[in-house]
Amino acid sequence: MQNQTIAAAHVKPLNRAMLLAAILLVACNLRPTITSVGPLVGLIRTDTGISNGLAGFITTLPLLSFAVLSPVAPKLAQRFGNEWTIFSGLIVLIAGTLLRSTGEIISLFVGTALIGSGIAIFNVLLPSMVKQTFSDRVGLMTGLYSMAMSVFAALASGLSIPLAVGLGLGWENALGYWALLAVVATVFWLPQLRRRSPGRQTGAVHGQARSLWKSGLAWQVTFFMGLQSFLFYCTVAWLPAILQAHGMSVSMAGWMLSLLQFAALPVNFAIPVIADRLSNQKVLVVIVGLLYLFGIAGLLLGSGEAMLIVAIVLLGLGQGASISLALVLIGLRAANASQAAKLSGMSQSVGYLLAAIGPTLVGFLYDQTHAWSAPLTMLLVVSGALIAAGLGAGRNRHV
Numbered sequence: 244m245q246n247q248t249i250a251a252a253h254v255k256p257l258n259r260a261m262l263l264a265a266i267l268l269v270a271c272n273l274r275p276t277i278t279s280v281g282p283l284v285g286l287i288r289t290d291t292g293i294s295n296g297l298a299g300f301i302t303t304l305p306l307l308s309f310a311v312l313s314p315v316a317p318k319l320a321q322r323f324g325n326e327w328t329i330f331s332g333l334i335v336l337i338a339g340t341l342l343r344s345t346g347e348i349i350s351l352f353v354g355t356a357l358i359g360s361g362i363a364i365f366n367v368l369l370p371s372m373v374k375q376t377f378s379d380r381v382g383l384m385t386g387l388y389s390m391a392m393s394v395f396a397a398l399a400s401g402l403s404i405p406l407a408v409g410l411g412l413g414w415e416n417a418l419g420y421w422a423l424l425a426v427v428a429t430v431f432w433l434p435q436l437r438r439r440s441p442g443r444q445t446g447a448v449h450g451q452a453r454s455l456w457k458s459g460l461a462w463q464v465t466f467f468m469g470l471q472s473f474l475f476y477c478t479v480a481w482l483p484a485i486l487q488a489h490g491m492s493v494s495m496a497g498w499m500l501s502l503l504q505f506a507a508l509p510v511n512f513a514i515p516v517i518a519d520r521l522s523n524q525k526v527l528v529v530i531v532g533l534l535y536l537f538g539i540a541g542l543l544l545g546s547g548e549a550m551l552i553v554a555i556v557l558l559g560l561g562q563g564a565s566i567s568l569a570l571v572l573i574g575l576r577a578a579n580a581s582q583a584a585k586l587s588g589m590s591q592s593v594g595y596l597l598a599a600i601g602p603t604l605v606g607f608l609y610d611q612t613h614a615w616s617a618p619l620t621m622l623l624v625v626s627g628a629l630i631a632a633g634l635g636a637g638r639n640r641h642v
Contacts, residue, residue, distance in 0.1 A: 261431075262376055266369060268427060270389070271395045279400065280418070281302065286408075290414065307596075307599050316588055317587070317588045320584055325372055332364030335357050335360055339355065341419060341422050344418045368584060370573045371583045371584035374579070394508065465590040468573075474561075476598040506558075518568060525634050528633030535558065537554070538556075538558035539626060540623065543620070565629070569590070576636065578642075605621070
């Protein structure tokens with residue numbers, strides 16, 4: 244840790260500023276190509292004639308790509324360096340976004356898989372880049388890129404229909420529009436290719452990294468990441484339907500989905516900064532868990548619009564805090580950048596596999612019971628499990 248702090252201090256301020264700008268632009272590309280799909284699913288299904296099941300798979304496919312590619316990304320970074328690996332991810336993201344926007348059914352799914360592959364690399368390696376160059380400010384930097392990620396995730400959801408319908412671009416061009424953001428990030432990333440992060444560490448460090456899958460602490464970080472991903476994607480997928488079951492209009496339910504994401508923004512930035520200053524993060528874990536518990540309970544028991552809005556704000560705060568805390572825990576629990584990349588790969592591989600299962604499981608429970616009580620009760624149990632995993636992950640230790 245001391246060697247990394249010294250190394251970070253010797254990076255020129257201008258180079259650190261350029262790297263920070265590049266990281267933030269890459270972070271802006273973490274979610275728009277995914278969150279832009281949801282509002283357009285109806286148009287896509289009408290134009291292509293695909294079933295509801297296949298339409299839902301468009302959202303699930305990137306999560307499966309995350310699960311498959313997350314363990315591979317650290318190995319690519321070890322061989323080629325973080326900088327070149329992230330650059331390759333940007334090229335794959337651009338190619339996938341453009342391919343998906345051609346309007347052909349096969350291109351739609353292949354392009355979406357490529358998009359997930361590119362983003363999987365960013366998901367895993369950005370915490371490693373932060374640990375490598377900003378080891379003295381892990382919390383602050385994690386907060387900044389987490390907030391950038393969330394801002395553009397919310398914007399993409401809100402802009403999809405105006406782009407497709409309001410400007411008459413159609414769903415194809417509305418989805419392809421986000422390739423421009425990836426091109427900008429690529430241009431800003433090019434100067435980073437002149438440097439190469441160390442691909443090899445000492446044998447002792449490699450031995451530690453190889454044993455992560457046997458580390459109890461690594462599994463606690465992994466389950467915290469996985470369970471918060473499970474809760475996030477279940478909520479995003481089914482919140483409008485839950486609200487409509489409470490009597491809310493379709494348009495109002497859509498606005499509530501935007502409120503959910505914007506409520507997350509303040510804590511996206513604040514939680515990592517606070518976490519970095521604490522000796523351990525157990526108190527933050529309990530706060531995150533309580534936000535989820537009260538928010539989900541509000542959806543379960545909500546008897547009026549005001550109560551439902553309060554529940555949505557609580558859920559948004561819980562989601563924003565949990566993803567930021569999960570990301571910063573990867574940096575805080577790792578002893579070095581290489582280990583951070585491997586822990587990130589492990590936690591996000593399992594995490595997004597859980598996330599891919601979640602929305603389908605919620606739908607299955609609803610189909611069996613024809614009510615939202617059973618799915619929401621399950622989410623309450625998952626929130627309790629999130630607290631249990633987080634209390635272990637929040638200990639002041641390295642994996």
